[in-house]
Amino acid sequence: MSSLKGKPDEDIKIGVYVCHCGHNIASTVNVEEVAQHAKGLENVSVARDYLYMCSSKGQNLIRQDIMQLGINRVVVAACSPRLYEQTFQNVLRESGLNPYLLQIANIREQCAWCHEHGPLATEKANRLVSGAIKRVIHHSSIEEQTVPIFPATLVIGGGIAGIQAALEIANSQQIVYLVEREPSIGGHMAQFDKTFPTLDCSACILTPKMNEVARSPYIRLMTYSEVVDVSGYVGNFTVKVRRKARYIDEDKCVGCGICIEKCPWSTDSEFDADLGLRKAVYTPFPQAIPNIPVIDRERCVYFLKGKCKACEKFCEAQAVNFQQEDLYIDLQVGAIIVATGYDVFDPTPISQYGYGNLPNVFTSLEFERLCSPSGPTAGQLKLADGREPKSLAVVHCVGSRDQNFNAYCSRVCCMHSLKYSHLFKEKTGGEVYQIYIDMRCAGKAYEEFYERVQGEHVNFIRGKLASITPDMSDSVDEEKLVLTCEDTLLGNIINVTVDMVVLGVALKPRSDSEKVAQILRLGRSRDGFFMERHPKLDPVATMSEGIFIVGCCQGPKDIPDTVAQASAAAARALAMVVRGKMDTGAITASIDENICSACKVCSALCPYGAIFFDETSNVSRVNRILCKGCNVCGAACPSGAISTRNFSETQILAEIEGVLV
Amino acid sequence: MSFEPKIVAFLCNWCSYAGADLAGVSRAKCAPNVMSIRLMCSGGLEPAFVLKAFKEGADGVLVCGCNLGDCHYIDGNYKTLMRMTLLKKLTRQLGIEEPRIRLQWVCASCAEDFVSAVNKITEDVRALGPYRQNKVEVGSGSAIS
Known part of the structure; x- marks a missing residue:
C-alpha cells in the first residue's frame, strides 16, 4: 500500500460547489450546511452553494473562481457523475485546467433522493463531500490521446449482415476486406426459399447484392478463408487470415463448371442441410460468389487414394492445382465488423x-x-x-x-x-x-x-x-x-x-464463438452471443474499441434488423476511417517500472491483452490504447506497481478516509 | 444516542453504480448509513480498500458488481468473487464478523437489489454494534487457526 503522505508539491486550492438542484437536493439535504462544512476542510479555498450548478450561471461560478482565485481542484456536489461529469470537465477544460482535476460527489441520486429529510441525510452528504475533497487532492492531469485510424475495414462473415456492411463502406469508396469461411458468400439467407412477410424469393433479393460485392473495386473478397489471429488495437489492427487451399487457381478458373460435372464422387451437401448431394469439387450453390469451385480434400478420391484427377484432365483453363497449400496473409485494418452469424x-x-x-x-x-x-x-x-x-x-x-x-x-x-x-x-x-x-x-x-x-x-x-x-x-x-x-x-x-x-x-451462437471471442477479445452475454457495449444505447459497438458486431452473432434477429444493424456498424466504421483518427479513453493503467517485479500476474488477468512484458528491461508495460481502465491488474499487483489513472489506490484510499472522518 | 453504523460501499461504474443511481431516481428509500465509492470495475477493488475502511472506522463494507456474466470488462466480477472469498478468510481471522462484509451483484436496472443490500447490511451491522478494532491481538496466536 503506497503512502498517503506523498501529496503533490503544488499549492492545492480546492473549490467546492454544492448544488441545490432546485428543491431536488435542497429539500432533503441542508446544502448551506454542506458548503459550510466543506469550507472548514483542508486545502479548500472556496465553497459555494447554488441553485443549479449545471446552469450556465452555475458553470460561470466555477470558471470565475478558477480564473480569479486560482482554484486548481474542483469538487462538485450535485447529481450522479454519470450525468454531468463531462459537462463540468468541459468547464475545467475551458478555464485552462485539466478536466481530470475534478471530482463529483453524488448527493442527489445516492443521497437526497433515496433518504428522508433530516440530519442523517445532511451528514451523509457531508461525508461524501469530504471524501471527494480528500480524493481530489491526489488528482493529477491526464492527457487524453488520439490514435490514427488505418483507412481499411475488415468484415468477418459474408452472410447478409457482412454483405450489407461491406457494401455500405465500399459505396463510400473506402477499402473493405470481406472474409468468409465458406467457398461462397451468402450465408444462411442464400439457403432460404422465401422471406417473410412479403414472400419475396430470398435468392432474388440476395444475389444482386452478392454480385455487387463481386463487382465492387473497393471490396477485397476472401472466401474459403478464416481469421486466425488479431493483434494491435483500434485504428491499427493486424489480422492474420488463413486462405484455405482451394486446389483451384482463382486467377485461372473461368467458372465453367466442367470439373464439377466430371467429378465422379459425391457427398452430402452442407448447403442443402445434408438432404442433397454435391460433388467432391463443388460450389455450394449455382449463384455462388465467387463462382470458383473448391476441392474438398476430405472427400476427393485423389487426396484419399492418389488416383482420379478427372477434374484436372477436363479443365481447359488448367486451373486445378493439387499442390496448392494454405496461405497465411496479414491485413492491416483500422476497424473490424464481426458478422459471423448463428x-x-x-x-x-x-x-x-x-x-x-x-x-x-x-x-x-x-x-x-x-x-x-x-x-x-x-x-x-x-x-x-x-x-x-x-x-x-x-x-x-x-x-x-x-x-x-x-x-x-x-x-x-x-x-x-x-x-x-x-x-x-x-x-x-x-x-x-x-x-x-x-x-x-x-x-x-x-x-x-x-x-x-x-x-x-x-x-x-x-x-x-x-x-x-x-x-x-x-x-x-x-x-x-x-x-x-x-x-x-x-x-x-x-x-x-x-x-x-x-x-x-x-x-x-456459433459453436466456435468462444474461440472467436478470444481472438477478438469480445465479451459474451449469458446466452453465448457476443456482447454489445450497451444493450439499448449502443447495440453495435463492443467493449473492444474499433470492433463492431452485427446480425445474429449479437443475438437472434430477422433480416430487416440485421441489415439495419449492419448499416449502422458501417456508419460507425466509416466515421472512424473518414476522420482518420479517434479519441481513446484517458482512464488507463500505468505501471511503475521501478516497482514492477516482473511476476506477470497482471498480464494474465487483463481481459484485453493490454499488458505486455518487455524482455529487455524486464518489466511489464501497458498499452494505453488497449487498456479500458478496469484496474483488475492494479488490484492484483503484489508489488503495488500498477495504478489506474483517476482511480488510483492513493485516490481511493483518500476517499475512504474522507467519507469516514 | 443510538448507534448509527458507518458503512462504505464499493460500486462498479457500469452496473452497480447505475443501479444505485436508479434507486434514487425511483425515490426508493434506503438507510442513509452507506457511503458509495465508485470504482470502474468491482474486479479493480483492492483488498486493501476493505481493510482501510475498517481501519478508518467503518462498521461494515458492501461490495457491488455486475451480475455474473454481465461484466462490462468481460469477467472482472469473477475475479471479485474469488478475491472476496479469499479476503473473507483473512478478515475472519482478523476478528471482523462475517456480516460486516457483504458482496452483492446489482445490475443497472436492479435498484431494489441495491436498496435491500444497503438495508440488510445496515441492520446486520446495527445488531452487531460498532466495529472495535484490534479485538484480536496480532501475533497472539489466536488469530490464526
Whole structure:
C-alpha cells in the first residue's frame, strides 16, 4: 500500500460547489450546511452553494473562481457523475485546467433522493463531500490521446449482415476486406426459399447484392478463408487470415463448371442441410460468389487414394492445382465488423421429438431447402418414401424458450413457421397445424401476415409439444406421425396425426464463438452471443474499441434488423476511417517500472491483452490504447506497481478516509 | 444516542453504480448509513480498500458488481468473487464478523437489489454494534487457526 503522505508539491486550492438542484437536493439535504462544512476542510479555498450548478450561471461560478482565485481542484456536489461529469470537465477544460482535476460527489441520486429529510441525510452528504475533497487532492492531469485510424475495414462473415456492411463502406469508396469461411458468400439467407412477410424469393433479393460485392473495386473478397489471429488495437489492427487451399487457381478458373460435372464422387451437401448431394469439387450453390469451385480434400478420391484427377484432365483453363497449400496473409485494418452469424439448434437431444429416427421430422432449415426450387427436391415437398405430404405440423420454440436448452426467444421462428404454413398450403393444399406457445409477430407487416395465414385455414394449437411417435394403428398403411400435446385453450391433451413435421429450431451462437471471442477479445452475454457495449444505447459497438458486431452473432434477429444493424456498424466504421483518427479513453493503467517485479500476474488477468512484458528491461508495460481502465491488474499487483489513472489506490484510499472522518 | 453504523460501499461504474443511481431516481428509500465509492470495475477493488475502511472506522463494507456474466470488462466480477472469498478468510481471522462484509451483484436496472443490500447490511451491522478494532491481538496466536 503506497503512502498517503506523498501529496503533490503544488499549492492545492480546492473549490467546492454544492448544488441545490432546485428543491431536488435542497429539500432533503441542508446544502448551506454542506458548503459550510466543506469550507472548514483542508486545502479548500472556496465553497459555494447554488441553485443549479449545471446552469450556465452555475458553470460561470466555477470558471470565475478558477480564473480569479486560482482554484486548481474542483469538487462538485450535485447529481450522479454519470450525468454531468463531462459537462463540468468541459468547464475545467475551458478555464485552462485539466478536466481530470475534478471530482463529483453524488448527493442527489445516492443521497437526497433515496433518504428522508433530516440530519442523517445532511451528514451523509457531508461525508461524501469530504471524501471527494480528500480524493481530489491526489488528482493529477491526464492527457487524453488520439490514435490514427488505418483507412481499411475488415468484415468477418459474408452472410447478409457482412454483405450489407461491406457494401455500405465500399459505396463510400473506402477499402473493405470481406472474409468468409465458406467457398461462397451468402450465408444462411442464400439457403432460404422465401422471406417473410412479403414472400419475396430470398435468392432474388440476395444475389444482386452478392454480385455487387463481386463487382465492387473497393471490396477485397476472401472466401474459403478464416481469421486466425488479431493483434494491435483500434485504428491499427493486424489480422492474420488463413486462405484455405482451394486446389483451384482463382486467377485461372473461368467458372465453367466442367470439373464439377466430371467429378465422379459425391457427398452430402452442407448447403442443402445434408438432404442433397454435391460433388467432391463443388460450389455450394449455382449463384455462388465467387463462382470458383473448391476441392474438398476430405472427400476427393485423389487426396484419399492418389488416383482420379478427372477434374484436372477436363479443365481447359488448367486451373486445378493439387499442390496448392494454405496461405497465411496479414491485413492491416483500422476497424473490424464481426458478422459471423448463428448455428441452428440440433434437436437430436430432445429424443421425444424423434429427430434423426423418424425420417419425416425435419428442422426449419431442412424445410427451407425442401421448399427451394434449387434444393434437393427442386422445390417439391416429398416424404422419405417419395409421396407428397398431405398434412404438416410446425412445432414452435424447439430449443428456444426452454430452460433445458436456451431460455431466450429466437425471434424469427413464429414468422417463418407462418411462412411454412403458407408455402405448404400453396404447394400441396394440405392441412397445417401450428403448435405454438405464444405467437410473437412483432415487426412491420408481421401481424398482418399472421392474420393472412389465419385466413388460410391453418389450425393453431396453443401448447407445448410433448412427443412425436410413429402411428401404430392398423387402419393406415402409410407412415404417419402422431403428435401429442396439450391444447391449453381447450384444456385437453390432444393427438394430431400428420405426414410431416417441421421443428422450428432455435438460433444458437456459433459453436466456435468462444474461440472467436478470444481472438477478438469480445465479451459474451449469458446466452453465448457476443456482447454489445450497451444493450439499448449502443447495440453495435463492443467493449473492444474499433470492433463492431452485427446480425445474429449479437443475438437472434430477422433480416430487416440485421441489415439495419449492419448499416449502422458501417456508419460507425466509416466515421472512424473518414476522420482518420479517434479519441481513446484517458482512464488507463500505468505501471511503475521501478516497482514492477516482473511476476506477470497482471498480464494474465487483463481481459484485453493490454499488458505486455518487455524482455529487455524486464518489466511489464501497458498499452494505453488497449487498456479500458478496469484496474483488475492494479488490484492484483503484489508489488503495488500498477495504478489506474483517476482511480488510483492513493485516490481511493483518500476517499475512504474522507467519507469516514 | 443510538448507534448509527458507518458503512462504505464499493460500486462498479457500469452496473452497480447505475443501479444505485436508479434507486434514487425511483425515490426508493434506503438507510442513509452507506457511503458509495465508485470504482470502474468491482474486479479493480483492492483488498486493501476493505481493510482501510475498517481501519478508518467503518462498521461494515458492501461490495457491488455486475451480475455474473454481465461484466462490462468481460469477467472482472469473477475475479471479485474469488478475491472476496479469499479476503473473507483473512478478515475472519482478523476478528471482523462475517456480516460486516457483504458482496452483492446489482445490475443497472436492479435498484431494489441495491436498496435491500444497503438495508440488510445496515441492520446486520446495527445488531452487531460498532466495529472495535484490534479485538484480536496480532501475533497472539489466536488469530490464526
